[in-house]
Amino acid sequence: MDRFLTADDLAKTLRRDVREGLEARPRTLPPKWFYDERGSALFEEITRLEEYYPTRSEREILLARAPDIAAATGARTLLELGAGSGEKTRLLLDALRGTLRAYVPVDVSGDFLAGAAARIAADHPGLAVRPVVADYERHLHLLPSGERRLVAFLGGTIGNMPPAARIGFLAGLRATMGEDDALLLGADLVKDEERLVAAYDDAAGVTAEFNRNVLRVINRELDADFVPDAYEHVAVWNAAEEWIEMRLRSVRDQVVGVRGVDLEVAFEAGEEMRTEISAKFRRERLEVELGAAGLTLAEFWTDAAGDFSLCLARPSGNAQS
Numbered sequence: 001m002d003r004f005l006t007a008d009d010l011a012k013t014l015r016r017d018v019r020e021g022l023e024a025r026p027r028t029l030p031p032k033w034f035y036d037e038r039g040s041a042l043f044e045e046i047t048r049l050e051e052y053y054p055t056r057s058e059r060e061i062l063l064a065r066a067p068d069i070a071a072a073t074g075a076r077t078l079l080e081l082g083a084g085s086g087e088k089t090r091l092l093l094d095a096l097r098g099t100l101r102a103y104v105p106v107d108v109s110g111d112f113l114a115g116a117a118a119r120i121a122a123d124h125p126g127l128a129v130r131p132v133v134a135d136y137e138r139h140l141h142l143l144p145s146g147e148r149r150l151v152a153f154l155g156g157t158i159g160n161m162p163p164a165a166r167i168g169f170l171a172g173l174r175a176t177m178g179e180d181d182a183l184l185l186g187a188d189l190v191k192d193e194e195r196l197v198a199a200y201d202d203a204a205g206v207t208a209e210f211n212r213n214v215l216r217v218i219n220r221e222l223d224a225d226f227v228p229d230a231y232e233h234v235a236v237w238n239a240a241e242e243w244i245e246m247r248l249r250s251v252r253d254q255v256v257g258v259r260g261v262d263l264e265v266a267f268e269a270g271e272e273m274r275t276e277i278s279a280k281f282r283r284e285r286l287e288v289e290l291g292a293a294g295l296t297l298a299e300f301w302t303d304a305a306g307d308f309s310l311c312l313a314r315p316s317g318n319a320q321s
Contacts, residue, residue: 001110001113001114001117001130001131001132001133002130002131002132002133002134002144003110003132003133003134004132004133004134004135004139004142005108005110005133005134005135005139009135010108011221013135014033014217014218014221014222015222015260015261017029017030017033018033018218018222018258018260018261018263019261019263021273022258022263022265023263026272026273026274027265027271027273027274028273028274028275029214029218029273029274029275031160031214031246031275031276032108033214033217033218034210034211034213034214034217034275034276035108035109036213036216036217036220037112038213038216039210039213039214039217040084040109040112042206042209042210042213043210044085045206046202046206046207046210049202049204049206051198051199051202051203052199052202052207053195053199053307053308054155054156054188054199054307054308055088055155057303057305057307057308058088058154058155058156058186058303058308058310059088059091060303060304061301061302061303061308061309061310062088062091062092062310063091064301065301065310066091066092066094066095067095068299068301069092069095069096069150069184069310069312070092070095070096070098070099072182072298072299072312073096073148073150073182073312074099074148075096075099075100075148075149075150075182076099076100076101076102076146076147076148076149077100077101077102077103077104077144077146077147077148077149077150078092078093078096078100078102078103078104078149078150078152079104079106079143079144079146079149079150079151079152080103080104080105080106080151080152080153080154081106081136081151081152081153081157082106082107082136082153082154082155082157083105083106083107083113083116083131084107084112084116084155085112085116086105086116086117086119086120088154088155089103089105089120089152089154090120090123092150092152092184093120093124093127096150099148100127101127101128101146101147102127102128102129102130102144102146103120103124103127103128103129103130104130104131104132104143104144104146105117105120105129105131105132106131106132106133106134106136106143107131107133107134108133108134108135109133110133113131113133114131116131117129117131130144132144136153137169140169140172140173140175140176141172141175141176143176145176145178147180148180148181149177149178149180149181149182150181150182150183150184151173151177151181151182151183151184152184153183153184153185153186154184154185154186154310155186156186156187156188156278156308157186158170158185158186158187158279159187159188159243159277159278159279159280159281160276160277160278160279161279162277162279163279163289166279166289167289167292167293170183170289170290170292170293170295171292171293171294173293174293174294174295174315175294177315178315179315181314181315182298182312182313182314183295183311183312183313183314184310184311184312185286185290185310185311185312185313186308186309186310186311187281187286187308187309187310187311188278188279188280188281188307188308188309189280189281189282189302189306189307189308189309190242190280190281190282191280191306191307193237193239196237196244196280197235197236197237197244199244200235200244200246200278201233201234201235205233207233207235207246208232208233211233211246211248211275211276212228212229212231212233212248213228214248214275215228215231215248216228218258221260222258222259222260222261223258223259223260224256224257224258224259224260225256225257226256227254230250230251230252230254231248231249231250231251231273232248232249232251233246233247233248233249234246234247234248234249234272235247238277241277241279242279242280242281242282242285243277243278243279243280244276244277244278244280245274245276245277246274246275246276246277246278247272247273247274247275248272248273248275249270249271249272249273250267250268250269250270250271250272250273251269252269253266253267253268253269254266254267255267281309283297283300283309286300286309286311290311290313291316294315294316295313295314295315295316296313296314296315296316297311297312297313298312298313298314299311299312300312
């Protein structure tokens with residue numbers, strides 16, 4: 001397993017993100033810090049909720065279109081950013097059996113990644129499985145190259161970045177791509193506000209626990225004294241930006257110590273701290289942002305309900321239909 005990210009790197013990044021976020025106005029925390037072992041388990045539970053459509057919608061597209069993706073790309077290397085458990089990826093691996101030589105899953109969690117990679121290797125003898133522990137936002141230029149790469153960035157994670165960061169990330173990815181490479185991008189689509197909010201504020205309260213988990217991570221890793229139950233989960237639709245915002249709202253006046261960064265933070269009752277944005281897209285916006293990054297939209301697929309999309313993009317000048 002290749003490692004471009006160590007535990008010390010993660011600790012430094014957490015300290016920086018927490019200090020900058022808590023000193024900002026309004027306060028923010030990056031969503032990457034939801035995902036310790038408990039947070040990952042909570043998110044897996046979220047993906048099975050009736051209200052949370054993205055995972056099953058994306059899987060529906062992959063079930064229908066994996067053969068088309070394989071035919072269009074003839075990929076020899078599948079590089080997956082934010083691979084997680086790799087369960088949806090198995091649909092691509094099966095479809096690409098005729099051409100695929102290597103699978104490179106990339107994630108920040110080394111132990112979780114090693115287990116998932118081992119299971120995929122056992123089920124695909126003859127496939128070179130080369131997991132990489134890395135932060136794909138920082139280490140794109142270090143990731144393995146290969147002949148006819150298909151870079152998969154699934155799950156709608158691209159929506160967690162604001163527009164300028166998205167385009168910058170896609171441009172950085174484009175800079176690593178050869179003329180025969182392709183990008184498979186999962187992107188959630190704009191839809192009815194009520195359905196969007198429900199997907200991030202489920203009736204069972206699982207997403208609320210997932211949201212508050214970032215406070216538990218900070219307590220453990222940075223010797224803080226957040227009281228998670230003193231923060232309400234809030235999910236709102238920002239129509240101007242066309243994204244969902246998840247926030248934590250302080251239920252009372254309180255002061256929190258974060259000793260790991262030598263910080264004391266006062267929250268007023270009702271004060272909100274943003275923990276995630278999740279942008280929703282229209283096809284036209286995706287085409288514009290991909291174009292700004294030097295990529296051309298070659299294929300655009302949705303599930304039957306039109307809730308979610310998979311985009312196949314290529315370096316500009318090399319789009320294929």
